[in-house]
Amino acid sequence: MNTLAASKSTVPILLLILLLLISLLIPWLTSNTYFLHILILIFIWTIAVSGMNIIAGFTGQLSLAQAGFFGIGAYTYGLLMSKANLAYLPSLFIAILLTGIIGAAAGVVSLRTKGHYFSIFSLCVGVIILLVIEKWESLTEGVRGLLGIPIPKIGSFEFASVESQYYLILFFLVFAMFLNHRIVNSLVGRTFVSIRNSEELAEALGINVMRNKLLAFVHSTVLAGLAGALYAGYIRFLGPEVASVEHTFEMLLYLLVGGIGTLWGPLVGTALVTVLMQLLQSWQEYRMVIFGPLLVLLVMYLPYGIIGAFIRQRMKRQAGKAIQETDENMQKGTKNRKMSGGGLDA
């Protein structure tokens, strides 16, 4: 895993502005709602995957409960909107808050375990959430699913059109990515990375490992909850399968393709795999026959993902340049010393 990914932003600021402008203009350039629909799904999953990235990629604790927390966010939002008739913003806020609180409770128990134990434990936490959603029929309607979630509405503005949903979800994506950027580049983010590199060492440095792991975990669940609530507000129908373990593994695939432990990995990976899956739509049943081996090949030959490989390549180039420069400087130095008689060495 690369250690320097956090220290420098990989995308220059100009490119960033260009990217943002394009994404803002897309609904004006195309009236193809299918295209917008795919983009919206990419945005939603990117938010959830970026949460997974904070706990797995930056803190080194591979949590496999992400889809469960996605489900909690989605169902809390859906139930508040459809059954409690709450307004949009309070529903969204409570959904995120509740996911965070449950995330904190789950984190307190599960983060005491380490390594493989934690991954398996969190996988089981995800399954518990799925089973509770599925079996608690009086609240969640069980396998029948939750129908008729109202259209999101702020004031008198209804997010009824695909375009308006696009802007709404883009706003949250940009917000989430900005937040992640700030966290990763802050002292807290460096603390996360130090825990990833060695828990013992971090502890020896006086870092409260448990508190920081918990912080990273809660942050990741909050993003999952946000993504889930946005999903429920966009699709407006929920079945228990949103919380299924398969979604967790799909998110893991997105994260790995893009590059685990990099800021842009979640977006690139999610976009690429989602588009690929859409292209293979007519091969629906063969999807996992293809993606399973792909996942294996990926960890064998491209373990750092696309963005990760790119960063390593660049670091290697820069390191090479730096070595060359030092070489030249040293040669110059020896030459100068020779000319001046070399009396300084003694």
Add this chain to the structure above:
Amino acid sequence: MDLFFQQAINGLVVGSIYSLVALGITLIYGIMHLPNFAHGHLYMLGAYFTFFMMTLYGFSYWPAILVSVAALVLIGMLLERIVFRPLQNAPHINSMIAAVGVMLFIEATARVLWGSDYRRLDSPYGGVINLFGITITQQRLIVIIAAIVLMVGLNLFLKRTVVGSTIEAMAQSREGAFLVGINANRVSLLTFAIASGLAAAAASLAAPINLVYPSMGAMVNLKAFVIIVLGGMGSIPGAVLGGYILGMAESMSGTYVNSEYKDLVAFILLVLIMTVKPTGLFAKEVR
């Protein structure tokens, strides 16, 4: 009281299956430090092989199981050779994710080849036995006895044979095993073969009781992981005991609490025990 004993027998049957699957996972974990998420799907393949051997090729029950075990031994060895051995020195997270990839592949392939429908395998042992006032089908009795035979056999193999003790040695200490000249590759190949064979045997024994379908391995897999986390990963007695504990707990709660929530029992048990003892019940060391 009769109901209690009846459920205890059922718990024993379910626990036998869980123990056999968990044993395989724990063996692989002990040797390669790999949580093999694909193990439940090998279990599913085992059930299908037995099913097709009996329905398509007219094998009788025991020969069909033998063919299925042999096929899974081969598949397990193949997986070790082409997927997990190359990843042995990579970070742990990589081999874990590779296991997820294998898992997705196996299930999807089964769906493409055989469809998603549920199939029923009729047991040749359909009769009912009456034991001290408790009735039990012959098939269930076979499950319990066969599981015990397999476990005792495995134990004898590990403790009494030279080849078996290389596995034990490597599980205890990798470095120590290398020092005395044990070939690590051969041991991990052997471990995969045994573990996959056990999964196939467990599935073939359980198939006449349950149904056969592509996602049948997923829940068994998760529960087996609960078991080995409870039992302390890599601990063989932990896996066996954990399997029976879980089988009993599920069977009893299904009768006395609510059968709707039967699947939840495993995971709630895990949370409760991990809250008290984060390293599992039988862990050798604190990790």
